[in-house]
Amino acid sequence: MAARTDRRARQGPELVSAPVLAFRDAGLTFGERVLWRDLNLEIAPGEFVAVLGPNGSGKTSLLRAILGHTELSEGEIVADGTLGYVPQQHAEDSDTMMLRGRDLVGFGVDGSQWGFGLRGIGRRRAKVDAAIEQVGAGGFAHRPLGLLSGGEQQRLRIAQALTRDPALLLCDEPLASLDLASQRTVVDLLDTRRRTSDTSILFVTHELNPVLPFVDRVLYLAGGSFRIGTVDEVMNSRTLTELYGSPVEVLRIGGRLVVVGGEDDHHCHVHAYPGDVLGTDVGFAVPGEDL
Numbered sequence: 032m033a034a035r036t037d038r039r040a041r042q043g044p045e046l047v048s049a050p051v052l053a054f055r056d057a058g059l060t061f062g063e064r065v066l067w068r069d070l071n072l073e074i075a076p077g078e079f080v081a082v083l084g085p086n087g088s089g090k091t092s093l094l095r096a097i098l099g100h101t102e103l104s105e106g107e108i109v110a111d112g113t114l115g116y117v118p119q120q121h122a123e124d125s126d127t128m129m130l131r132g133r134d135l136v137g138f139g140v141d142g143s144q145w146g147f148g149l150r151g152i153g154r155r156r157a158k159v160d161a162a163i164e165q166v167g168a169g170g171f172a173h174r175p176l177g178l179l180s181g182g183e184q185q186r187l188r189i190a191q192a193l194t195r196d197p198a199l200l201l202c203d204e205p206l207a208s209l210d211l212a213s214q215r216t217v218v219d220l221l222d223t224r225r226r227t228s229d230t231s232i233l234f235v236t237h238e239l240n241p242v243l244p245f246v247d248r249v250l251y252l253a254g255g256s257f258r259i260g261t262v263d264e265v266m267n268s269r270t271l272t273e274l275y276g277s278p279v280e281v282l283r284i285g286g287r288l289v290v291v292g293g294e295d296d297h298h299c300h301v302h303a304y305p306g307d308v309l310g311t312d313v314g315f316a317v318p319g320e321d322l
């Protein structure tokens with residue numbers, strides 16, 4: 032039966048090094064459309080797993096299944112500990128002038144868990160302050176969200192997720208529409224969190240290179256199938272050609288990982304990822320051009 036269950040509730044606290052998340056024969060299909068199936072994956076404490084794949088391959092649906100918002104078609108997902116969620120930056124959020132940065136962070140601790148009355152309010156405020164400090168947002172958290180840069184807003188979204196003290200952070204393209212310096216800040220925050228608290232990171236992205244130095248494994252979804260392994264095991268021409276069923280070439284150029292082809296059957300598409308998030312050349316090339 033398809034289900035997402037809480038391992039701690041079932042098995043007790045003795046499994047100290049148990050995976051924080053496990054997919055067991057998990058599958059997700061919509062009608063005839065198979066997004067992925069027979070997925071078996073265990074994510075260890077502190078592990079950084081990048082989820083890659085073309086548009087529509089099922090990356091966001093994977094996160095939704097973990098969060099329990101989408102029901103699996105088969106298998107199960109077993110979670111151990113609290114989940115935190117960091118969404119992508121949305122342009123429409125920038126219009127928000129009524130909401131202060133710390134209000135956004137506070138959404139992470141709303142609910143009855145802190146109790147009511149003055150003591151509850153004080154505990155809640157302390158939790159919000161601690162999360163804001165963890166992401167270094169004390170200097171701007173009092174300002175309206177609409178006056179903050181995309182990078183500052185994204186730091187506050189991470190703070191919101193951290194208020195829950197998550198064992199696993201689910202990140203849905205958190206670097207989208209951020210400049211390279213802000214990307215680096217966000218990636219550094221996530222890496223610090225996993226080093227200091229052993230929080231695992233499941234990171235959905237179209238751009239692997241900004242997180243390349245931190246990635247332990249890659250889950251690459253495409254065409255109803257997937258590959259899991261280290262960057263070297265997955266991001267190579269043979270593996271991706273096999274996965275896509277059409278020629279794909281993976282090149283390493285100056286520390287950058289460049290994938291040629293694979294987006295669809297009709298266009299030879301080139302992704303050029305910057306090898307260093309402080310680099311300036313997020314290049315896109317057309318077939319036949321020198322890289």
Ligand SMILES: Nc1ncnc2c1ncn2[C@@H]1O[C@H](COP(=O)(O)OP(=O)(O)OP(=O)(O)O)[C@@H](O)[C@H]1O
Pocket residue numbers: 061066084085086087088089090091092093
């Ligand atoms: N509830 C649903 N019912 C039917 N189809 C769905 C449902 N949810 C998602 N889909 C379909 O599943 C496919 C995968 O969607 P998903 O958003 O997971 O892809 P993605 O890999 O995150 O894409 P992108 O990179 O564009 O964000 C899409 O074709 C989408 O239309």
